[in-house]
Amino acid sequence: MRWSVRLRATVVATVTVALALGAAGAVLVAVLRGSLETSASREAARRAEAAAAGLTLVSEGGNPGEPGPLITTTLVSPDPDVRVGFGGGGPSMSVATGTEAGGATLDWASGYATAERLVSTSTGSVTVQARASLDPARDALALLRILLLTGLPGLLLLVAGLTWLLTGRALAPVSAIRATFADITATDLHRRVPVPRSGDEIARLARTMNATLDRLERAVERHRQFVADAAHELRSPLSVLRTRLELGRREAPSLVQESLTDVDRLQELAADLLLLARLDAGEPPRADEVDLGEVAAEEASRPRREGIRISLDIAPDIVVAGSASHLRRMVGNLVDNAVRHAESTVAVRVTAPAVVQVTDDGPGIPEERRESVFDRFTRLDEARARDGGGSGLGLAIARDIARAHGGTLAVAEPDDGMGGAATGACLRAELPSLTADRPS
Numbered sequence: 262m263r264w265s266v267r268l269r270a271t272v273v274a275t276v277t278v279a280l281a282l283g284a285a286g287a288v289l290v291a292v293l294r295g296s297l298e299t300s301a302s303r304e305a306a307r308r309a310e311a312a313a314a315g316l317t318l319v320s321e322g323g324n325p326g327e328p329g330p331l332i333t334t335t336l337v338s339p340d341p342d343v344r345v346g347f348g349g350g351g352p353s354m355s356v357a358t359g360t361e362a363g364g365a366t367l368d369w370a371s372g373y374a375t376a377e378r379l380v381s382t383s384t385g386s387v388t389v390q391a392r393a394s395l396d397p398a399r400d401a402l403a404l405l406r407i408l409l410l411t412g413l414p415g416l417l418l419l420v421a422g423l424t425w426l427l428t429g430r431a432l433a434p435v436s437a438i439r440a441t442f443a444d445i446t447a448t449d450l451h452r453r454v455p456v457p458r459s460g461d462e463i464a465r466l467a468r469t470m471n472a473t474l475d476r477l478e479r480a481v482e483r484h485r486q487f488v489a490d491a492a493h494e495l496r497s498p499l500s501v502l503r504t505r506l507e508l509g510r511r512e513a514p515s516l517v518q519e520s521l522t523d524v525d526r527l528q529e530l531a532a533d534l535l536l537l538a539r540l541d542a543g544e545p546p547r548a549d550e551v552d553l554g555e556v557a558a559e560e561a562s563r564p565r566r567e568g569i570r571i572s573l574d575i576a577p578d579i580v581v582a583g584s585a586s587h588l589r590r591m592v593g594n595l596v597d598n599a600v601r602h603a604e605s606t607v608a609v610r611v612t613a614p615a616v617v618q619v620t621d622d623g624p625g626i627p628e629e630r631r632e633s634v635f636d637r638f639t640r641l642d643e644a645r646a647r648d649g650g651g652s653g654l655g656l657a658i659a660r661d662i663a664r665a666h667g668g669t670l671a672v673a674e675p676d677d678g679m680g681g682a683a684t685g686a687c688l689r690a691e692l693p694s695l696t697a698d699r700p701s
Contacts, residue, residue, distance in 0.1 A: 267428045274424040279417055286409045293405060297398035301374035308391035313378040372396060434463050442470065450478035481541075489538040495531040499524055533654040536590070537637070540661040546584035550695060553579040553588065554611045560593040561609045565600045574610040580695045581615045583666040591662040591670075594655040595619040595688050602686065615668075615694035620675055620687040631672040635660045659690070668692035 264272070366375050373392040380387040434457040441454045453474060456467040503524045506517050554575040561571045581588070592609075596619055599607040603621035610618045626634055633639055638653035656670075663670040673689035 267425065267432055270428045271421055271424045275417055275421045278420045279413075282413055282416065286413065290402065290405060290409075294398070294402055297395075297401060298374070301393045301395055301398055302376065304393035305374045305376040305391050308393065309376040309378045309389055312391055313380050313389040372399070431463075434459070434467070438463075438467055438470065445474070450474060450481055485538050485541050489535060491531075491534065495527065496535075499528050499531065503528075530654070533658060536658060537654065537661070540658070540665060546587050546662075546665050548582050549585060550580050551583055551585045551588055553581050553615055553617065553692070556585065556589050557592050557609055557611045557617060560589060560596055563593070565597065568605065569600050569603050569607060570605060571596070571600070571607045571609060574608065574612075576612050579611055579613060579615050581666070581692045582695055583692070587662045587665070591659045591690065592617060592619075594659040595690070598655050598688070599623075599686070604685075613694070615692040617690040617692075618673070618687060621685040623685045625675070626672055626686045634672065635670070656688075659688075663690050663692065666692050 372395050374395060375390060375392045378389040378391075380389055434455065438454040441452065445452050453471045454467050456471065457464050503521065506520050506524065509517055554577060558573060558575055561573055565571075595617070596607065596609060599619045599621035602623035604623055606622050608618075608620045610616075610620075612618070635656050637657040639657075660670040668691050670688065670690045673687045675685050675687040
């Protein structure tokens with residue numbers, strides 16, 4: 262399944278933001294941890310320096326700072342995180358300046374940062390050790406991790422939602438353009454796609470599509486006008502030619518008869534081209550009430566090729582809305598096509614609600630050609646070798662007339678009830694019926 266542009270943009274934006282925020286969170290945790298460790302180390306060093314500077318030794322049996330026998334000494338300090346260690350003894354002790362014995366160290370297992378200072382006395386060196394708790398650093402890092410773990414998913418959901426919303430709004434003109442363009446057909450090329458006011462690439466695309474539709478409309482209009490003009494211009498000289506041939510029938514009857522047959526075919530072709538031009542122009546058919554059974558009976562009764570029997574099965578009161586002349590032409594083309602290819606029998610059926618079905622007992626239409634037979638100037642010469650009188654426009658005109666009346670025309674399976682026509686061709690036209698809308 263292909264993802265839409267909207268979904269792809271949302272996924273890409275969300276993954277990109279997730280990676281960026283993940284990297285930024287890792288950097289933030291590392292920087293904060295380093296900053297807190299440095300602060301704890303400085304605090305331990307400050308405490309050790311302060312304790313070394315304010316060291317007071319008290320001797321048993323004497324006063325502070327006075328020489329005398331020194332048996333034990335005790336550190337007097339208000340800070341419980343400061344310890345003093347020294348060795349040796351002497352008759353007297355004096356406090357000198359403290360010096361750093363080593364850098365501060367971190368021990369996360371014990372939860373403290375420690376620092377040491379050396380104090381020189383008359384009896385030896387004294388080590389002053391101070392510590393600072395790492396619990397505030399732990400609490401800050403734990404709080405930061407909680408914020409990241411709970412805040413990042415919510416932020417990603419917000420990014421995904423905003424991206425989905427904004428992408429949808431950005432692509433809304435594209436959807437409107439696509440929907441309008443999909444509805445444009447050859448009969449309404451005057452329509453144009455909406456141009457958004459944004460002035461961005463989508464607006465330029467819409468203007469380009471409208472310019473293309475302008476050129477297409479002009480080309481189609483020129484084509485329609487050419488067909489209509491050609492058909493109209495052919496009618497006058499053909500009429501004159503027919504009149505002259507009629508006048509010369511006495512001198513060369515056989516030659517004139519052949520020429521008249523060719524003129525008839527040319528006149529039919531001109532009429533077909535003119536009708537196609539009108540249908541292509543989208544002229545709406547008349548909305549008269551037409552008895553479809555009566556039209557079918559009239560067309561089936563017209564004389565056609567000898568040796569072909571036309572059977573009728575017409576249901577009464579099948580009424581449709583449309584042009585009687587166009588519907589008569591549709592049924593006539595279907596019957597003419599069936600007669601042209603039939604072996605002996607053609608069946609014409611009109612059934613409810615408004616279905617016209619014409620079946621012949623000829624060679625039939627190959628399944629792979631059941632759509633192409635409705636193309637203009639298409640004739641199945643290989644499958645129907647006896648087709649010598651058609652121009653290839655009859656079925657195309659019949660389908661256009663059916664569609665103009667809101668119906669359909671297609672190749673169907675032959676009707677088994679015809680008897681012997683099960684292998685022939687069956688053309689089925691379905692039209693909207695007015696009979697069902699009438700009160701009973």
